[in-house]
Amino acid sequence: MPSIPLTTPTARYDIVIGSGLLRTLFPRLCKLSNGKPFRPFIVTSPEIWELWSKSILASFPEPPTVLFLPSGEAHKRLASVEALAQQLATAGADRDSLLLALGGGVIGDITGFLAAIYMRGIPYVQLPSTLLAQVDSSIGGKTGVNLVAGKNLIGSFHHPLAVFADTDLLGTLPSAELRSGLQESVKAAIIRNPRLFRYLEQNSQAVLAGDADALTRVVAASVRVKADVVSQDELESGLRMILNFGHTIGHAIESATKYKQLLHGQAVGWGSIAAAHLSLSRGAITQNEFDRMVNLILLYGPLPAFTAKAAKLVELTGSDKKKRSGRRAFVLTTGIGSTEVVYDVTDAELLAATESMLARMQQVTSKPSARSRKK
Amino acid sequence: MPSIPLTTPTARYDIVIGSGLLRTLFPRLCKLSNGKPFRPFIVTSPEIWELWSKSILASFPEPPTVLFLPSGEAHKRLASVEALAQQLATAGADRDSLLLALGGGVIGDITGFLAAIYMRGIPYVQLPSTLLAQVDSSIGGKTGVNLVAGKNLIGSFHHPLAVFADTDLLGTLPSAELRSGLQESVKAAIIRNPRLFRYLEQNSQAVLAGDADALTRVVAASVRVKADVVSQDELESGLRMILNFGHTIGHAIESATKYKQLLHGQAVGWGSIAAAHLSLSRGAITQNEFDRMVNLILLYGPLPAFTAKAAKLVELTGSDKKKRSGRRAFVLTTGIGSTEVVYDVTDAELLAATESMLARMQQVTSKPSARSRKK
CATH class of the missing domain: 3.40.50.1970 (Rossmann fold)
Structure with missing residues (x-):
C-alpha cells in the first residue's frame, strides 16, 4: 500500500x-x-x-x-x-x-x-x-x-x-466528481511528472472506469507531486505556487459563475488550458506540447461550457490571494513536467490567453449534462 | 529604553x-x-x-x-x-x-x-x-x-x-485598572523574580502613584519574566504553565461572577492567595514567605469582595483548559521566586485552600467602590 x-x-x-x-x-x-x-x-x-x-x-x-x-x-x-x-x-x-x-x-x-x-x-x-x-x-x-x-x-x-x-x-463518487478530481492529477502531471502524464494519456479507459489499481496509481503519483512540493515549501513562499497552475483563471471562472456551474476541477481544467495558451504564446512550450496538454485535459472532461467575458475573468484575477503588493504571480508551463513562476504577465497577455481558451470552448461544445451526477 | x-x-x-x-x-x-x-x-x-x-x-x-x-x-x-x-x-x-x-x-x-x-x-x-x-x-x-x-x-x-x-x-488608566495589572507583576515576582518582589514591597507608593521610572522598571521586570518563560516553552507544554500561578482559582472566580464583578488582575490576586494557601498547607513555603506574598498582593489591592461558594469555585476549575486528559495541572509556589507544577492536587485540597482564601476575604473587607473607574 x-x-x-x-x-x-x-x-x-x-x-x-x-x-x-x-x-x-x-x-x-x-x-x-x-x-x-x-x-x-x-x-x-x-x-x-x-x-x-x-x-x-x-x-x-x-x-x-x-x-x-x-x-x-x-x-x-x-x-x-x-x-x-x-x-x-x-x-x-x-x-x-x-x-x-x-x-x-x-x-x-x-x-x-x-x-x-x-x-x-x-x-x-x-x-x-x-x-x-x-x-x-x-x-x-x-x-x-x-x-x-x-x-x-x-x-x-x-x-x-x-x-x-x-x-x-x-x-x-458520481462520474463528474471523479473526472473533476482527475483534472488536479492532470495538473500534477503537467507541472512535475512526465511519467504520470504519459500514464494518463495511455490508460484513460481504466482510470475513467474506476479501475482500482489504475486509480491507486494515479492518486499515489499525484499525491507524491504535491507532498514533494509542500515538503520543499510549506508556506507558499516560492515553489508551492506552482501547484496553482491553471488556478488563476480557474478561480476567476468559479467566481464569475458564482461557484454554482462548474466543479472545482472543471474550472481548473479550463484555467489550465488558458495557462497553456499563455505559455505557448511566450514560446515557453512547443505546439506539440501544447496540443498534448490540451488533449489530455479534454480527455478527462467533458468540461462544461459557461458564459463569461474574457475581460471579466481577467478583472476577477485581481483579487487573487497570490498577488503580493500588486504583483501577480503566474505559473507558466515550460514543458511537460516543468514550470516557471513569473511576475511580469500583463493584463493584455492574460486577456489574449483567456480569449483563446474561450474560443476553444466554443469548438468543443460540451454537453449540457456534463455536471450531471449520473454515472 | x-x-x-x-x-x-x-x-x-x-x-x-x-x-x-x-x-x-x-x-x-x-x-x-x-x-x-x-x-x-x-x-x-x-x-x-x-x-x-x-x-x-x-x-x-x-x-x-x-x-x-x-x-x-x-x-x-x-x-x-x-x-x-x-x-x-x-x-x-x-x-x-x-x-x-x-x-x-x-x-x-x-x-x-x-x-x-x-x-x-x-x-x-x-x-x-x-x-x-x-x-x-x-x-x-x-x-x-x-x-x-x-x-x-x-x-x-x-x-x-x-x-x-x-x-x-x-x-x-483608571486606578483600579492600574492596580489590577500590577497583580500580574506581583505574580511574576512570586514565580520567578525575588528582586522584583522586594522592589514591589519597598516602592509601592511610587508605583501606585504612577511614577514613570518606577512603572517602567516594574513593566520591564515583569515582561522579562514572561519573555524568558515563553522563550523556553512557547507552546505551553511545560514551563509556561507556571505563568498560570493564581489562575486556576482566578479563572473560576471570574466565571462564577460572570466576568462582571472583578477585573482579571483582581481575580488573579484572590486566586494567588488561594494558591499560596495550598502551597503553605503542603509545606512548600514557610509561614513568613506566605505572609509576605499575601501582604504584597493586598498592598496592590484593594481586591473587591465577591460572593461564591468554595465548592462552586472548585467545580468551575474542572473546565480549565490546562487539564489534560483529566489531570489537573496546578502551579505551587515553593518560595519567593520559585514554583513547581504538580498534578496530584485533590479537590479536597483545593477546597480547603479556597475556603482559607474566602475567610481571608472576610477579614480584609474591601470597599464596595473598589472597581470604581475614578482615580
Whole structure:
C-alpha cells in the first residue's frame, strides 16, 4: 500500500493510499498516537456517514462522537466552525482529543481549521472521501473557510497527523466528481511528472472506469507531486505556487459563475488550458506540447461550457490571494513536467490567453449534462 | 529604553518599553519591515483612538486605515473577527499588510487572532494600552476569542513582529485598572523574580502613584519574566504553565461572577492567595514567605469582595483548559521566586485552600467602590 511521506520544518506525516483503510482505522490511529490515550471525534456529513459508518465503527472499541456538517461550499464559514467548536466544548473535548475529517474538500478544510484553532490547536487526521480531496485538498496543511469577500480568506496552516486516502470511497463518487478530481492529477502531471502524464494519456479507459489499481496509481503519483512540493515549501513562499497552475483563471471562472456551474476541477481544467495558451504564446512550450496538454485535459472532461467575458475573468484575477503588493504571480508551463513562476504577465497577455481558451470552448461544445451526477 | 528579546523556535522579536513610542511609531515599523513596503491597518476602540490618534498620526506620512472594535470582553467573539476580516478584504488588505493592535487585552487578543488567520497569517504589532496588556497579554503569541462554552477556547499561537509598550498610555488608566495589572507583576515576582518582589514591597507608593521610572522598571521586570518563560516553552507544554500561578482559582472566580464583578488582575490576586494557601498547607513555603506574598498582593489591592461558594469555585476549575486528559495541572509556589507544577492536587485540597482564601476575604473587607473607574 503506497505510503508517501510529507516533511516540513514543523511537521512530518504520511499519506497512505489504498483499499480498506477505513475498516482498519482505529488501530492505525492508536499507532499514530504512540499509545497515548486520545478521544476521537468524527466530523462528517449525514450522507457520507450513512454510507461509511458501518466500515468505520467496525474497528472502534466504542463508538466515537460524531459531529455533523451540512454538505456544500455555502457552509464553509466561520459560523460552522463556531458551532462545531461549541459542540466540542460541550462534549468536553480537550487537547488530547483527535478530530477525524471524513469527507470532501469542504469538510477537510473546515475540520482542519477547527483543529487549528480549538484550544489553540489539537491534532486531526484527514479521511478524504472524494478524488479531489485525496489528490489535493487533504494534503499540505492548508485549512480555512470563506468570507463574503472571497474564498479561503480565513485560515491556517495546520498539518494533519496523517492522511488515509481509502480508495474504496471513490467507488461511490458520481462520474463528474471523479473526472473533476482527475483534472488536479492532470495538473500534477503537467507541472512535475512526465511519467504520470504519459500514464494518463495511455490508460484513460481504466482510470475513467474506476479501475482500482489504475486509480491507486494515479492518486499515489499525484499525491507524491504535491507532498514533494509542500515538503520543499510549506508556506507558499516560492515553489508551492506552482501547484496553482491553471488556478488563476480557474478561480476567476468559479467566481464569475458564482461557484454554482462548474466543479472545482472543471474550472481548473479550463484555467489550465488558458495557462497553456499563455505559455505557448511566450514560446515557453512547443505546439506539440501544447496540443498534448490540451488533449489530455479534454480527455478527462467533458468540461462544461459557461458564459463569461474574457475581460471579466481577467478583472476577477485581481483579487487573487497570490498577488503580493500588486504583483501577480503566474505559473507558466515550460514543458511537460516543468514550470516557471513569473511576475511580469500583463493584463493584455492574460486577456489574449483567456480569449483563446474561450474560443476553444466554443469548438468543443460540451454537453449540457456534463455536471450531471449520473454515472 | 528597555528592549527585551523573546526568542522561540518560530519567532524572534523585541518588547520595547518606554515613553514616546507611539509618537515615533512609523519609523519603528519601517525598521521592522526591513525597508519592504507594508500597508498598516490600526485596530482599536473609538475611546482609545480619541485619546491617542494625534500622537500616532504625527509620525505617519499618510494616515493608516483604522478599524474599530467596541470595547469589552463581550465582543471577543468570532463574529468580531469575521467583521474585521471582511473590512480588511474590502479594503484590499493582502499578505503585505500589517495590523496594529492598539488597546487592552481584548483588542490585542482579537487582532492577533485576526492576523493569525487572515489569508492564513499576516504580521501584526502589539501596542498595548493597559498595564495588564503591557506586562502580560500582549506578550507570548497567545491570541484568540471566547465561545459561549468558555473563554479563549478558540485561538492560535501567533507572535507579533514587536511589542511597543508605551508607558505614556498608562497615565490615562483608571486606578483600579492600574492596580489590577500590577497583580500580574506581583505574580511574576512570586514565580520567578525575588528582586522584583522586594522592589514591589519597598516602592509601592511610587508605583501606585504612577511614577514613570518606577512603572517602567516594574513593566520591564515583569515582561522579562514572561519573555524568558515563553522563550523556553512557547507552546505551553511545560514551563509556561507556571505563568498560570493564581489562575486556576482566578479563572473560576471570574466565571462564577460572570466576568462582571472583578477585573482579571483582581481575580488573579484572590486566586494567588488561594494558591499560596495550598502551597503553605503542603509545606512548600514557610509561614513568613506566605505572609509576605499575601501582604504584597493586598498592598496592590484593594481586591473587591465577591460572593461564591468554595465548592462552586472548585467545580468551575474542572473546565480549565490546562487539564489534560483529566489531570489537573496546578502551579505551587515553593518560595519567593520559585514554583513547581504538580498534578496530584485533590479537590479536597483545593477546597480547603479556597475556603482559607474566602475567610481571608472576610477579614480584609474591601470597599464596595473598589472597581470604581475614578482615580
